[in-house]
Amino acid sequence: MNNQAQSLNGKTYEFKEVSKTAKVGDKDVVTVDDTNKFSDETEGTVEEGTTHVIYVYKEKQPEAPAPKGSVVVHYVNEAGEEIQDPFKDTTDQPTGTGFNTAEGDREQPGSIAKDGKTYEFKEVSKTAKVGDKDVVTVDDTNKFSDETEGTVKEGTTHVIYVYKEKQPEAPAPKGSVVVHYVNEAGEEIQSERSDLTNVDPGTRYNTGETDLEKPESILFKGKTYEFKEVSQTPKVGDETVVKENITKEFSSQEKTKVMS
Structure with a gap:
């Protein structure tokens, strides 16, 4: 009995069974007559004429590729x-x-x-x-x-x-200190002076360290003015010396020195 796989026309067939009839599918594989006999047994004794045994093979399907x-x-x-x-x-x-x-x-x-x-x-x-x-x-x-x-x-x-x-980072906050010099009427008698410019908040300042920052007297238009006080408000006399807004805080950043 040969039950090994067989190849034909590029196809591979694997043994399935010994046929029980001389017809397989719709085909008469063996025509039985006086000299041709059919057997579904793979073993036996020889009889007169020709005994035919039919092995049926099934086409082997290609294995599906692994997913x-x-x-x-x-x-x-x-x-x-x-x-x-x-x-x-x-x-x-x-x-x-x-x-x-x-x-x-x-x-x-x-x-x-x-x-x-x-x-x-x-x-x-x-x-x-x-x-x-x-x-x-x-x-x-x-x-x-x-x-x-x-x-x-x-x-x-x-x-x-x-x-x-990502939003751009806001620039680090900075602060400045400016000193103004006015008479008792609030009129400017000397140009403002920048004591500190664009420094980190928390930096200490001192606007009275030198005579350059805090002169004891100022000569303006033929008149001499002597230092009187640091103004407690942004307004001196009838004049608003410093206009308060979001970027100017009079109490901490700008000092007005009043001369009398």
């Missing part, structure tokens, strides 16, 4: 707009293979620059849609995952990283 899958990471802003080309984390690997899309900065960069803007990592999207955009179209071959680690599934698994635009 494989890939994992792709997408990078979008909060509006769902792509800010970096997708990254192929895993490509054509057997299903069940482990993957991790957050192993390094290449896979999950902390920040991305695009069109003059900088975006910082915010989160892994929980849905295939970000903002009003479908980042991934889910179908039989495309799957969405909100996990950065897992096992490969057949087809392509998509992970979406969402980034938030």
Whole structure:
């Protein structure tokens, strides 16, 4: 009995059974007559004439390729707009293979620059849609995952990283100190003096260290004025010497020295 696989015309056939009849399918394999006999036994004794035994073979189907899958990471802003080309984390690997899309900065960069803007990592999207955009179209071959680690599934698994635009940092606050010199009517008798300019808040200042900062007398238009006091208000006489606003605080930044 030969039950080995047989090949014919590029096809492989594997032994199935010993036929129970002289007809297989719709074909008479053996025409039984006085000299031709059919047997469904693989063993026996020879009889007069010719005894025929039929082995039936079944075509061997090619084995289906082992299922494989890939994992792709997408990078979008909060509006769902792509800010970096997708990254192929895993490509054509057997299903069940482990993957991790957050192993390094290449896979999950902390920040991305695009069109003059900088975006910082915010989160892994929980849905295939970000903002009003479908980042991934889910179908039989495309799957969405909100996990950065897992096992490969057949087809392509998509992970979406969402980034938030980084706002420019506000400049560090600075402050200045200016000294004004006026008479008792509030009229300027000497140009204002910048004691400190654009220094860090908390820096100490002293506007009375020298005669240059705090002269004891000032000559103006033929008159001599002697130092009287530091004004307690931004208004002296009928004149508003310092106009208070969001960037000028009279009490801490500007001092008016009144001369009499």
